[in-house]
Every structure is written in structure tokens, then in C-alpha cells.
Amino acid sequence: MTVVIVGGGHAGGQSAASLRQEGYEGEVILVADEPHIPYQRPPLSKQYLSGEYGLERVYLRPARFYEDKEIAVHKGVRVLEIDPNARTLECSNGETLAYDKLLLATGSRPRKLVTAGDDLSGVHYLRTIADVDAIRDDLQPRRRIAIVGGGYIGLEVAAVAVEMGLAVTVLEMEDRILGRVTTPEMSAFYHDLHTAKGVVIRTGLRAESFAGVDGRLKQVVCAGGDIVEADLAVVGIGIVPNVELAAAAGLDCDNGIVVDGTTRTKDPHIHAVGDCTNHPNPVLGRRLRLESVPNAMEQSRVAAANLAGGDKVYATVPWFWSDQYDLKLQMVGFSAGADGQVTRGDPSSQQFATFHLSGDTVIAADAVNSAREFMAARQLVGKKVDVGSLGDPGVDLRVVLQAAS
């Protein structure tokens, strides 16, 4: 039996490790188009960007792990085509690989702002180690950085850049930052946090094009004619799932590679995991495409168990985190659809948790520097609670948990 994994991100790396943990003894080949062993992306916009972490802390596991576990990692090799009938892969190095089972972990890529000046030096995206190496060369104190997009990645870069002494402007076309992913209250909290650190946040402003001199960025030109002077720009306006390889092989794709709860595509020999999948969530009762490490990890564990002969179903409430300055934000569930909320702790202390409710059922929570509350929140989602006790920091969360139904 040979399992071939395509993609060396969090999902690909975790799948390979989990296959061995599940006792799978056949051949495991991981094909990664980047010139690295599998690595994690979260530090890229945080500790790796700031210089706090070196590459060895970005890699998921040391190179020795793959040797010890007899996992063959083909670095810098791209899978160009799948032949699902012959069960073979054509690779960019001219090799043809045969598989019994194929696991697609092709992830996603940044959505591009295709516009005038997008090829100027100083215009960056942030997805890979190579991207960050290029940004770091440009990230010099006293330079002006324009960040296009006030989502998590943009704001994490803003936090690192302002602490390094750059003049930071965040351009967000919506009327609030983090509008796609969190509540107006949490957006306001992060807006105030960044502003207090010296970041200029301009909402309702759409970056339209880039202008430069001698091939080097000088300005971001916004809709309506506003100009933001900038020595460099980082564009973080969302991602696009990498589905082309799967689609060309005849697999169903619809905002992600369509898989079932066991991570199988419509081809019983091909599974898919991570950012590239559109998968059902039985807890939420709908299909999702998620862009998060917990999803990549957990879905990969399920895939590995099933490739090793099991029959697991992926069913967890989605969660996510973001680190900005010394604040850790952890979120679980989706707050859209909530008709009430209660907060434990005081936002002005920068340590609090907001629970989002539908009636007296917890449907989501956002916790800032509150790991204990977050752990409780993960268990409370989907349960009815005594709302008064939940909002009262004087009542032990264990009591709230025990009483939840």
C-alpha cells in the first residue's frame, strides 16, 4: 500500500505523522512544492516576521522525524496531474508516482489584487516562508507600510510592524476591521488596541491600485482618489482554495474540494483535508470551508485514521486563534445568528470572554487572554446555560459547566 500526500502544509505534515501514529505501515510519500519540510503558517505573521523564531521553530517537526518514520518527503516538487484511473501522479521533476490512496492537502493561496502597479517591488503577500523573507528585507524602522485588508493577517502584521518602529496604515474597505469574522464589539476592541499602539486604521477605504517610481512602490491609490504614501504594502484580502488539481481529475469542487465527513472525495481512493476542502459539519448542520490550523489538524487525524482502516467522522465545533501584541484571541463557533451575549471580565483589563447566545444556548465565544474561559467555552457550545451565572465572574465556571445541559 502506498499513500501519497500532496502538499507540505499543516494538513499534509499532520496527515503523514498521524498515519504512522495510527499504525499504518505502508509506504508514505509527501510531495511538497515549496522547498521545505512541512511547516506551520501562524508564526509567519507573528514570531517569524518579527525575527523571534528561526526556521526550526516554524517547521512542524524536525527533518529527522520523517527519516525515523520512513516518510519520504519530496521537497520542491509539484504534482501537475492526477490520473485517477491509473492511480498515478505526474510530477514537475518528471517523475510518475503510483498510489493506492491519495490525500490532497493542497491548501490555499492569497487572493490577489490584480491591478495597476501590482508588480512593483515593495508590494507583498504573506503565505509562505519565502514571502516573509522578502517582507522582512523591506521591514525597516521609520518606513511607511500600508496594509491592505483589516483581517487577522493584516492586523498581525500591523502589530509586528508598529512595534518595529514603522509608520503603519491599515486600509479596510468595510466600515470596520475584522468585519467578516467577528462581532462589532470585538472589532471596536481591536480597533482601539491598534490605534493606541499608533497604527492608523482607515475604514471605508478601498485600495485600487499601486503607483511607484523606478519600479518601486511609493503610493497606494484608493477609490475616490485618496492616496496613501507607502514604502511597502502587504496585501491580506483573503484566500482562494487550491482546487485546480482536483477539479482537473474530475473531483467535485465547490468553494473547496467536496469531501464527506470521513474526508473522502467522490473517488474512494482520494481523500482531501485542510484549507482546500468543503466538508460537512454535523455539529453545525451545514457545509463549511475553514481556514484554520485546528481544522487542518483534526481533519488530517480523521483522514489518517480512515486511511489506516478506520471509519471516523470529522465532527468538531470550529475554533481559531490570533495573536496580536501580547493578546491571544481565541474563538469558538460562529456568532452570526446570536440574539444575546454575556461577557465575563472587563474588556478594559484586556482579559475577558464574550459568550454569544441563542436564547440560553451558547453558540460561540471570543476569549481574550482567557485560556480557562476558552476551554470552558469549547465545552459549552451547543449547551443551554444559566446565563446569569455565566456572566458572573464570581460563579466558578466548573459550576456553570456542570449545570449546562
Ligand code: FAD
Ligand atoms: P497550506 O498551509 O496552504 O499548505 C498547502 C501546501 O500544499 C502549500 O505548501 C502548497 O504550496 C502545497 N501545494 C499546493 N498544490 C500543490 C501541488 N500540486 N503539488 C505539491 N504541493 C502543492 N490559522 C490559525 O488557526 N491560527 C492562526 O493564528 C493562523 N495564522 C496564520 C497566519 C498566516 C500568515 C497564514 C498564511 C495563515 C494562518 N492561519 C492561521 C491559517 C492556517 O495557517 C491554515 O489554515 C493552514 O496552513 C492550512 O493548512 P493546509 O495544509 O490545509 O494548507
